[in-house]
Amino acid sequence: MSGWSSDELMTVNAARALADVRTCFVGIGLPSTAANLARRTVNPGLVLLYESGTIGSKPTRLPLSIGDGELADTADAVVPVPEMFNYWLQAGRIDVGFLGAAQLDRHANINTTVVDRGPGRPQGRLPGAGGAPEIAASCGEVLVVVRHSPRSFVERLDFVTSVGHGSGPGDRRRLGLRGRGPAAVITDLGILRPDPATAELVLAELHPGVSAEQARAATGWRLRTADIVGTTAAPTAAELRTLRALKAAGATETTGRTGATETTGTTETAGTTGTTGERV
Amino acid sequence: MAEIRSLRDAVAALIHDGDTVAMEGFTHLIPFAAAHEVIRQGITDLTLVRMTPDVIYDQLIGAGLVRKLVFSWGGNPGVGSLHRFRDAVENGWPRPLEVEEHSHAGMANRYVAGASGLPFGVLRGYAGTGLPERTDTVGTVRCPFTGEELAAVAALNPDVTVIHAQRADAAGNVQLWGLLGVQKEAALAARRVLVTVEEVVESLEPRPGAVVLPAWTVTAVAEVPDGARPSYAAGYSERDNGRYRDWDAVSRDRAAFAAWLETHVREGAQ
Numbered sequence: 001m002s003g004w005s006s007d008e009l010m011t012v013n014a015a016r017a018l019a020d021v022r023t024c025f026v027g028i029g030l031p032s033t034a035a036n037l038a039r040r041t042v043n044p045g046l047v048l049l050y051e052s053g054t055i056g057s058k059p060t061r062l063p064l065s066i067g068d069g070e071l072a073d074t075a076d077a078v079v080p081v082p083e084m085f086n087y088w089l090q091a092g093r094i095d096v097g098f099l100g101a102a103q104l105d106r107h108a109n110i111n112t113t114v115v116d117r118g119p120g121r122p123q124g125r126l127p128g129a130g131g132a133p134e135i136a137a138s139c140g141e142v143l144v145v146v147r148h149s150p151r152s153f154v155e156r157l158d159f160v161t162s163v164g165h166g167s168g169p170g171d172r173r174r175l176g177l178r179g180r181g182p183a184a185v186i187t188d189l190g191i192l193r194p195d196p197a198t199a200e201l202v203l204a205e206l207h208p209g210v211s212a213e214q215a216r217a218a219t220g221w222r223l224r225t226a227d228i229v230g231t232t233a234a235p236t237a238a239e240l241r242t243l244r245a246l247k248a249a250g251a252t253e254t255t256g257r258t259g260a261t262e263t264t265g266t267t268e269t270a271g272t273t274g275t276t277g278e279r280v
Numbered sequence: 281m282a283e284i285r286s287l288r289d290a291v292a293a294l295i296h297d298g299d300t301v302a303m304e305g306f307t308h309l310i311p312f313a314a315a316h317e318v319i320r321q322g323i324t325d326l327t328l329v330r331m332t333p334d335v336i337y338d339q340l341i342g343a344g345l346v347r348k349l350v351f352s353w354g355g356n357p358g359v360g361s362l363h364r365f366r367d368a369v370e371n372g373w374p375r376p377l378e379v380e381e382h383s384h385a386g387m388a389n390r391y392v393a394g395a396s397g398l399p400f401g402v403l404r405g406y407a408g409t410g411l412p413e414r415t416d417t418v419g420t421v422r423c424p425f426t427g428e429e430l431a432a433v434a435a436l437n438p439d440v441t442v443i444h445a446q447r448a449d450a451a452g453n454v455q456l457w458g459l460l461g462v463q464k465e466a467a468l469a470a471r472r473v474l475v476t477v478e479e480v481v482e483s484l485e486p487r488p489g490a491v492v493l494p495a496w497t498v499t500a501v502a503e504v505p506d507g508a509r510p511s512y513a514a515g516y517s518e519r520d521n522g523r524y525r526d527w528d529a530v531s532r533d534r535a536a537f538a539a540w541l542e543t544h545v546r547e548g549a550q
Contacts, residue, residue, distance in 0.1 A: 052459050064357070067306060067308045067357065072514065078458070125370055128352060129353065160409050161409060176404065
């Protein structure tokens with residue numbers, strides 16, 4: 001099995017971003033895949049928290065939903081949902097929040113609520129907020145993982161569900177959001193990071209074999225690039241082997257139907273978190 | 281004091297047309313059997329409250345029984361959209377659906393306020409999002425000690441809360457464990473409480489980490505083994521992920537959904 005898919009590049013790099021992190025609030029779908037890969041590769045001690053109330057889950061296979069019994073059975077502690085949001089998230093105990101997005105703008109604000117579909121058509125309904133607004137507000141920092149496309153990377157959000165860097169520097173403080181906000185947006189083409197001066201996302205790294213032109217074409221605003229655009233390290237054989245085993249185990253549970261965990265038709269995987277959106 | 285009743289009698293006695301009903305269970309212990317009994321009895325014009333509407337409310341919405349939905353995340357967990365919910369919101373089918381939407385943290389605190397006898401809950405939340413403009417049960421409140429502005433959310437006090445639990449004893453004391461969700465808060469916030477259980481036992485053995493709702497906080501208990509399927513009851517069953525995946529195809533098409541409802545709910549024996 002040589003080579004890798006663009007989704008694998010995204011997931012492997014998302015997992016690497018958790019290398020030095022102690023605690024991570026995980027949304028289902030791409031974030032959960034990446035966080036579980038991190039526990040098997042770069043950070044075996046990573047503490048995973050799921051909004052269903054599990055702290056320190058160590059699932060042996062990828063959960064389909066944040067309520068899978070596996071997450072509770074393997075947890076250090078299981079707490080009620082109000083406690084999870086109030087004592088653990090709101091109080092600022094969690095290092096990293098890991099979110100998906102249906103739409104994202106240049107300041108890494110996120111929409112998972114509704115999308116405009118043009119004149120004469122009703123707005124497309126997405127799952128809504130779930131845990132995302134407060135995850136984005138209160139975690140020490142936020143990582144976003146989302147596939148790169150002009151439909152997702154938009155000039156203007158149709159709705160603001162979760163605040164990234166607002167309209168620029170200082171906005172988070174003004175709004176009383178205590179975490180530092182999005183530190184990176186990891187896509188299937190590369191990694192975007194906010195420019196410290198403007199809080200605008202700029203192209204910081206590209207995956208091997210991807211050009212800056214491809215990233216610009218997949219971005220709905222005029223994407224700026226860092227002075228030096230790096231290249232992410234190619235996935236190692238161990239990373240790919242571990243990721244594929246993880247996904248194979250997740251896909252074959254219960255009905256034996258394959259492939260349903262990550263994509264179903266036109267939808268992005270959508271967890272109960274609302275932390276991932278879906279395409280309409 | 282909780283009465284032990286049949287599911288049919290308990291639903292008929294506790295849930296009425298026009299009620300505000302919360303059926304809780306955060307991905308675990310979701311009271312599907314009770315919802316199906318509501319469909320069979322045709323109880324309608326409901327305001328349904330739930331953090332994650334899930335497949336259970338997709339079914340009630342598609343059956344045309346719901347006037348308004350109060351929620352924070354409306355998807356099929358791990359699978360994708362709730363198509364009946366979307367059809368109602370986007371196209372008004374089979375009837376228009378009013379929505380009141382929050383974040384999970386907001387909904388959780390609304391239940392806590394309701395259970396606590398307070399008019400509102402307070403949290404750090406919603407700031408900078410579009411939600412307060414969309415939802416009139418979100419506001420702000422100033423801390424009298426620090427002057428800090430915080431989010432305020434109106435208390436939730438459903439007419440009826442319906443939950444599923446593992447066990448009750450003969451007196452109607454209820455015990456549930458595993459993922460605890462917001463069931464305790466939703467039950468204590470409600471005027472009437474209906475609990476379906478996997479089994480009624482002579483007496484409850486203490487279990488570490490379990491929530492116990494004393495019989496005097498519960499209106500009715502009905503013994504309904506497997507009453508949470510395709511969700512699950514820790515210690516009794518596993519989540520049927522295949523049925524959550526299959527729901528995508530069933531719910532995508534109005535006719536397929538109608539046929540499913542007829543076969544699996546209306547003709548279903550309880």
